[in-house]
Amino acid sequence: MATEFTSSSSSPTDRRLSALVRHLATSSPMMESQTTVTFSPTSGFHGDSVFSHVVRAPEDPILGVTVAYNKDPSPVKLNLGVGAYRTEEGKPLVLNVVRKAEQMLVNDRSRVKEYLPIVGLADFNKLSAKLIFGADSPAIRENRVTTVQCLSGTGSLRVGAEFLARHYHQRIIYIPQPTWGNHPKIFTLAGLSVKTYRYYDPVTRGLNFQGLLEDLSSAPSGSIVLLHACAHNPTGVDPTLQQWEQIRRLMRSKALLPFFDSAYQGFASGSLDADAQSVRMFFADGGECFVAQSYAKNMGLYGERVGALSVVCKTADVASRVESQLKLVIRPMFSNPPIHGASIVAAILKDRNLYNEWTVELKAMADRIISMRHKLFDALRARGTPGDWSHIIKQIGMFTFTGLNSEQVAFMTKEYHIYMTSDGRISMAGLSSKTVPHLADAIHATVTRIS
Amino acid sequence: MASSVLSLASATPSASLSSHEINKGKLNLGNAGLLFNKEKTNPFIKTKSCVRISMVVASNVSRFEGITMAPPDPILGVSEAFKADNHELKLNLGVGAYRTEELQPYVLNVVKKYLPIEGLAAFNKVTAELLFGADNPVIKQQRVATVQGLSGTGSLRLAAALIERYFSGAKVLISSPTWGNHKNIFNDARVPWSEYRYYDPKTVGLDFEGMIADIKAAPEGSFILLHGCAHNPTGIDPTSEQWGIIADVIQEKNHIPFFDIAYQGFASGSLDADAASVRMFVARGMEVIAAQSYSKNLGLYAERIGAINVVCSSPDAAARVKSQLKRIARPMYSNPPVHGARIVASVVGDPAIFKEWNAEMEMMAGRIKNVRQKLFDSLSSKDKSGKDWSFVLKQIGMFSFTGLNKAQCDNMTNKWHVYMTKDGRISLAGLSLAKCEYLADAIIDSYHNVS
Numbered sequence: 001m002a003t004e005f006t007s008s009s010s011s012p013t014d015r016r017l018s019a020l021v022r023h024l025a026t027s028s029p030m031m032e033s034q035t036t037v038t039f040s041p042t043s044g045f046h047g048d049s050v051f052s053h054v055v056r057a058p059e060d061p062i063l064g065v066t067v068a069y070n071k072d073p074s075p076v077k078l079n080l081g082v083g084a085y086r087t088e089e090g091k092p093l094v095l096n097v098v099r100k101a102e103q104m105l106v107n108d109r110s111r112v113k114e115y116l117p118i119v120g121l122a123d124f125n126k127l128s129a130k131l132i133f134g135a136d137s138p139a140i141r142e143n144r145v146t147t148v149q150c151l152s153g154t155g156s157l158r159v160g161a162e163f164l165a166r167h168y169h170q171r172i173i174y175i176p177q178p179t180w181g182n183h184p185k186i187f188t189l190a191g192l193s194v195k196t197y198r199y200y201d202p203v204t205r206g207l208n209f210q211g212l213l214e215d216l217s218s219a220p221s222g223s224i225v226l227l228h229a230c231a232h233n234p235t236g237v238d239p240t241l242q243q244w245e246q247i248r249r250l251m252r253s254k255a256l257l258p259f260f261d262s263a264y265q266g267f268a269s270g271s272l273d274a275d276a277q278s279v280r281m282f283f284a285d286g287g288e289c290f291v292a293q294s295y296a297k298n299m300g301l302y303g304e305r306v307g308a309l310s311v312v313c314k315t316a317d318v319a320s321r322v323e324s325q326l327k328l329v330i331r332p333m334f335s336n337p338p339i340h341g342a343s344i345v346a347a348i349l350k351d352r353n354l355y356n357e358w359t360v361e362l363k364a365m366a367d368r369i370i371s372m373r374h375k376l377f378d379a380l381r382a383r384g385t386p387g388d389w390s391h392i393i394k395q396i397g398m399f400t401f402t403g404l405n406s407e408q409v410a411f412m413t414k415e416y417h418i419y420m421t422s423d424g425r426i427s428m429a430g431l432s433s434k435t436v437p438h439l440a441d442a443i444h445a446t447v448t449r450i451s
Numbered sequence: 452m453a454s455s456v457l458s459l460a461s462a463t464p465s466a467s468l469s470s471h472e473i474n475k476g477k478l479n480l481g482n483a484g485l486l487f488n489k490e491k492t493n494p495f496i497k498t499k500s501c502v503r504i505s506m507v508v509a510s511n512v513s514r515f516e517g518i519t520m521a522p523p524d525p526i527l528g529v530s531e532a533f534k535a536d537n538h539e540l541k542l543n544l545g546v547g548a549y550r551t552e553e554l555q556p557y558v559l560n561v562v563k564k565y566l567p568i569e570g571l572a573a574f575n576k577v578t579a580e581l582l583f584g585a586d587n588p589v590i591k592q593q594r595v596a597t598v599q600g601l602s603g604t605g606s607l608r609l610a611a612a613l614i615e616r617y618f619s620g621a622k623v624l625i626s627s628p629t630w631g632n633h634k635n636i637f638n639d640a641r642v643p644w645s646e647y648r649y650y651d652p653k654t655v656g657l658d659f660e661g662m663i664a665d666i667k668a669a670p671e672g673s674f675i676l677l678h679g680c681a682h683n684p685t686g687i688d689p690t691s692e693q694w695g696i697i698a699d700v701i702q703e704k705n706h707i708p709f710f711d712i713a714y715q716g717f718a719s720g721s722l723d724a725d726a727a728s729v730r731m732f733v734a735r736g737m738e739v740i741a742a743q744s745y746s747k748n749l750g751l752y753a754e755r756i757g758a759i760n761v762v763c764s765s766p767d768a769a770a771r772v773k774s775q776l777k778r779i780a781r782p783m784y785s786n787p788p789v790h791g792a793r794i795v796a797s798v799v800g801d802p803a804i805f806k807e808w809n810a811e812m813e814m815m816a817g818r819i820k821n822v823r824q825k826l827f828d829s830l831s832s833k834d835k836s837g838k839d840w841s842f843v844l845k846q847i848g849m850f851s852f853t854g855l856n857k858a859q860c861d862n863m864t865n866k867w868h869v870y871m872t873k874d875g876r877i878s879l880a881g882l883s884l885a886k887c888e889y890l891a892d893a894i895i896d897s898y899h900n901v902s
Contacts, residue, residue, distance in 0.1 A: 048764070049738060049763050049764040049765055049768035050672075050705075050707060050738055051617070051738070051761070051763050051768045051771065051772050052768065053617065054617050054768065054771045054772055054775055055771060055775075056770065056771045056774050056775075057771075057774035057775050057777065057778040060781065111558075112555075112556035112557075112558055113556070113558055113750055113751055113752055113753045113754060114548055114556045114752055114753055115548060115746075115752045115753055116753050150784075151601075151783075151784035151785075151788070152784065152785065153785075154781075154782070154783070154784050154785040155783070155784040155785075158782065158783055158784065162639075182781060182782060182785065185781070185782035186782040186783075188782075189782045189783075303786070303788065303789035303790075304788050304789060304790055305784060305785075305786070305787065305788040305789075328635075329639075331604075331632060331635060332604070332608065332632060332635035332636040332638065332639040332640075333601075333604070333605070333608055333639070333783065334601035334602065334604050334605040334608070334755060334784075335601075335602065335603075335604040335605075335632065335755075336753070336755070337755065338601075338753065338754050338755040338788040338790065338791065339753035339754060340753075340754060340788065340790035340791070341788065341790070
């Protein structure tokens with residue numbers, strides 16, 4: 001009853017004291033065995049926090065690289081950990097089309113900030129599906145594709161995985177070895193169990209295709225398989241088109257469900273269509289698949305968290321029901337997605353001039369990265385650095401798996417102030433013509449001194 | 452034919468179909484059986500071998516065939532129904548989004564003028580200061596873990612995940628009634644919850660004795676979800692004295708207070724007054740969780756900007772808790788969208804703009820108070836039954852619990868084209884002075900003529 005606590009006449013101090021008295025008056029085994037009184041954790045006295053048992057989480061390994069880089073006073077330091085595009089001058093890049101689109105949005109007085117629907121901005125969703133699947137596809141015309149706006153690639157993967165954990169009969173997902181560090185956590189927390197399939201061959205620094213086929217062949221029927229659509233992260237090693245076709249046939253024959261992570265469309269080769277080939281191959285055979293898209297890199301919208309999850313279904317009816325269930329995943333996670341980034345993307349994709357301008361800027365980014373690859377390769381050759389470095393120009397996308405081991409990496413960091421992840425991955429986007437020689441020196445030194 | 456159909460059942464991909472799914476499969480096999488007949492005449496389908504047939508069947512049936520259509524969201528679904536209604540007098544009192552007298556969405560002037568600010572750290576700093584007061588000792592002592600979240604929903608979800616991970620088995624107590632998405636959030640985060648009495652339909656007010664009794668009866672160390680101000684959906688807030696007693700009981704039982712603050716500044720028009728409940732608890736030295744949203748008070752609904760704050764008894768605990776909150780966010784969406792954070796940081800961080808914001812908020816809260824008054828006046832003058840409508844004036848914030856039951860709410864919609872949620876909640880933000888009389892007629896009719 002509330003009357004016991006009618007304390008309108010007593011001060012907070014009085015109430016605390018009476019709480020204390022009640023503690024002292026209670027006899028309990030715990031009390032008797034102690035010589036001092038312990039106060040309730042939330043009483044505000046100098047007791048332990050209720051969060052005392054919460055341990056400090058480890059620093060994110062990739063973020064940790066940037067933290068260490070920032071602390072380094074050396075004028076020649078180089079940050080090759082970050083998976084974010086940098087210009088030749090080492091600066092982040094806001095695309096011109098993005099600035100134009102943002103300006104258009106700000107100037108549009110009719111725009112409001114009302115909640116988007118749970119599935120996000122309709123235009124954005126349609127245009128995203130078109131971008132990845134191709135302009136004129138039967139599946140889209142037949143309404144067999146449901147697309148929902150999510151928080152960039154991570155968010156799209158998470159929503160898709162949560163849906164699968166609830167509604168799909170097979171809760172195992174196969175991810176390539178290695179893969180982006182966040183993948184296993186996303187799937188595990190969503191309720192899937194994670195297994196790996198062989199992918200990278202450290203001997204060839206290329207694809208272990210045999211291993212890949214064997215592992216997918218022995219996967220239980222119906223398993224989910226995570227595929228990097230292009231520009232595999234962290235290796236930069238992609239299957240050829242012929243290899244993709246073999247993968248597709250194998251997966252369809254075993255009813256394995258493809259879940260594409262498309263984070264670099266247009267950014268890898270410079271061509272939006274070329275980079276979508278693997279996805280479109282699976283899309284064209286009439287089967288079902290999941291695709292997570294991110295606009296972080298190809299539109300430079302990293303911080304705005306723009307992405308989309310598409311689920312390609314057999315029938316329009318299934319697609320509609322799937323969409324309704326996706327909404328049930330989204331609503332208790334974040335209710336509805338953020339409007340800003342998606343509006344920018346939609347504005348660019350639907351305007352022919354902006355779209356064309358975008359493809360030009362995209363190609364420029366991809367070309368710069370490809371040219372860094374060639375410069376680095378040439379520089380190592382010029383120094384006579386031992387080993388075969390052709391993988392630098394064979395790999396594609398933002399990252400190169402150098403093949404350096406963690407000891408070699410540590411040496412490069414200590415002696416040459418090169419910051420990269422300990423798996424030997426470097427972000428080519430963080431290189432410039434000016435800094436390539438320094439990196440080449442570092443690689444040369446580490447390879448000749450440490451094995 | 453029957454036997455080959457049965458063998459098809461065992462050849463379908465799943466190892467462990469639920470009986471529902473098996474039934475669905477059977478239905479589909481019926482269809483596939485027909486398909487098989489058709490394809491007998493198709494020269495391209497050559498063989499009758501079981502394996503080939505099972506592949507055809509597997510590829511024609513969606514893996515998601517068994518998925519049922521989810522019900523529409525009870526709150527967001529109201530707006531959809533409203534959109535579909537063509538009646539000229541229709542009124543949307545469903546979703547809680549602020550509208551002007553002209554019933555248009557409102558973009559705050561301060562938001563239009565914003566200048567981008569670097570860094571999310573700026574946002575985290577200003578959001579904590581806004582809630583707790585810039586001079587609050589807990590901030591000076593660095594005892595607050597603040598992490599940007601996806602508005603209120605996302606921030607609640609992060610906290611729920613923290614509870615699930617570090618307070619295994621602990622329960623969250625939510626008010627009866629509460630915002631519809633609360634239970635979804637805790638369900639999806641796998642945190643058990645139960646209700647404490649809150650709304651008293653007899654008085655259309657607070658069942659304070661019931662509330663206190665239920666909080667007392669909860670197992671020690673439970674999390675008590677409290678609406679900081681402007682309770683959703685009832686609009687009924689405890690008095691300051693009642694808040695003190697609630698704090699007493701929570702301390703007594705070593706519970707942890709968990710505030711949901713979605714209307715700071717929007718309820719009374721004063722940011723400080725609306726934060727009084729949270730600040731009271733913090734001033735007592737209690738450890739407190741507080742989720743913030745800027746959807747309503749800055750009109751940033753679609754930008755998804757909010758924060759989760761955990762006030763700990765030591766800076767070390769705060770640092771550890773913060774690291775774990777970030778660790779939860781990363782496999783969900785990696786990092787939050789920057790746009791809304793920049794706006795908030797600019798508005799709150801600039802004294803002139805902040806002052807302007809205060810004025811706009813007073814204006815918004817003022818409009819709602821005026822509407823309450825007009826509605827009350829209309830109801831009192833039109834209704835001759837002597838029923839006490841004063842709860843309209845006593846309740847606070849965007850919403851009002853009318854006390855109408857579901858049948859009466861249906862009458863509101865079907866006869867009067869007034870859209871509201873089935874629990875009897877109306878959003879005053881969606882009401883104009885011009886429409887008060889019409890609404891009064893509708894309420895009086897529904898209350899008296901429908902049971």
